[in-house]
Amino acid sequence: MxxxxxxxxxxxxxxxxxxxxxxxxxxxxxxxxxxxxxxxxxxxxxxxxxxxxxxxxxxxxxxxxxxxxxxxxxxxxxxxxxxxxxxxxxxxxxYTHKTTPVQNYQQRIRRLIADKAQKVPPETLARECIDATRSGLDRLSHELNDETFRQAVQLLVKADNIYVVGVRRSFAAAHYLVYSLQHTNKRIHLVSGLGGSYREQMRSVKPDDLVVAISFSPYGKESEHCVRIAHHKQAKTLVITDSPLSPLAKRANAVLLVNEGSAFAFRSLSATLCLCQALFIALAYELELKMDEIHENLDFED
CATH class of the missing domain: 1.10.10.10 (Winged helix-like DNA-binding domain superfamily/Winged helix DNA-binding domain)
Structure with a gap:
């Protein structure tokens, strides 16, 4: 060996x-x-x-x-x-029976780059971005693992506190997920690292809490650091990333994979935001079901 x-x-x-x-x-x-x-x-x-x-x-x-x-x-x-x-x-x-927009997009981009004499009009650039975004959503729909998604939702349901971290490009998705989750009765925390305070913001994490980390290649060291802290504190972790080989995935209790479409070396965030929205809706649905069960078991006439 x-x-x-x-x-x-x-x-x-x-x-x-x-x-x-x-x-x-x-x-x-x-x-x-x-x-x-x-x-x-x-x-x-x-x-x-x-x-x-x-x-x-x-x-x-x-x-x-x-x-x-x-x-x-x-x-x-x-x-x-x-x-x-x-x-x-x-x-x-x-993929014989699955000609995806990603493949068509790659071929079109190569032709555009090769034809340097042709000026690309703005509307063409816009449509390339739209097609790339659509391709990421199509791939998410095709590749979403149902069992893993259910597992991720249950991690959210059972968590006392939910901490969400994402840096640089992923920060927008992390902030959106926090905004959405704050519409539930869960205690939600955005790990922003303001002033470099990632360790301090993670200090109160407990075993019954959940840390959600959103990170894509080349992977934020800050997010990886937060996942290590969560693992050390025996908290649960949910990772949203682009590969099972992501360094964050090794310590995760559940891993949701997202591969965004890319236009002119700029990756979209639409599929990631869609997945975050789906997590919020599924969580809210589960929490409302639990509330209904509680109300049904209470006898308010006594």
């Missing part, structure tokens, strides 16, 4: 050939910690950009991962494939 880690060019032990994209992603998650550094980059790309694998060339993936194409081949062989083409085939088979 140690020798193969030092010499990644050597063939890896034969692995069982995954029969589906879902199975491959499970295998990648299970073996991620043992992968060499370059293969970890490929693993992160594959899990976060699964919709693109079927259309990207090996050189495209290598460039985005900042590795040589041979590393992509070694990665494929590590998980039981003869090479990249065989691994790519299972992605193509999985």
């Amino acid at each position: 140690t020798r193969s880690e030092q010499l990644p060019e050597s063939p890896a032990p034969a692995a069982e050939l995954p029969t589906s994209v879902e199975r491959l992603l499970q295998n990648i998650t299970a073996e991620y910690d043992s992968l060499p550094r370059q293969l970890k980059r490929v693993a992160t790309y594959i899990t976060q950009q699964s919709d693109r694998v079927m259309v990207d060339r090996i050189s495209d993936i290598a460039r985005d991962c900042e590795v040589q194409p041979s590393a992509i081949v070694r990665f494929s062989q590590r998980f039981g494939f003869s090479g990249f083409s065989e691994m790519q085939a299972i992605f193509r088979e999985a």
Whole structure:
């Protein structure tokens, strides 16, 4: 094992050939910690950009991962494939009947960039952003795990206090979730880190509380720090992120995955906001049901 880690060019032990994209992603998650550094980059790309694998060339993936194409081949062989083409085939088979806006968008963007002589009108830029946003929502609808979502809602229902953290791009989603949750009778706290006070704002977290962390690649160190504090204090954690390989996901009690559409290197937040809204509505519904049950069990005539 140690020798193969030092010499990644050597063939890896034969692995069982995954029969589906879902199975491959499970295998990648299970073996991620043992992968060499370059293969970890490929693993992160594959899990976060699964919709693109079927259309990207090996050189495209290598460039985005900042590795040589041979590393992509070694990665494929590590998980039981003869090479990249065989691994790519299972992605193509999985999405044969699902031509998503993401794929069409990628092709259109490449044509726009290649045609430097053509000036892109503002309305075209607007529609590209709209299409990218729609693609993220479509993917969220397709990939949302029902069981995990139910688990996330129950974590919210049972929590005494709910702390929400998100930094930089994720702060808007964290603030929106706090605003929504404040319409319930739960005690809600925004961990803003004002003045660098993340540790101080997390000091009162208790085992019966829930910390919700929203973070996407390249992942906020502040959010990761808050999740570590929650874990140390034995509080529950709900993580909203873009990959099961996210450093925040390892300590989470539930992980909700969101992969936003991207236009001109600017990622949307619409799917994340939609998921936050869905969590609030599901929580409010559960809380009202509990209130109805309480009222039904009380005899106000006595």
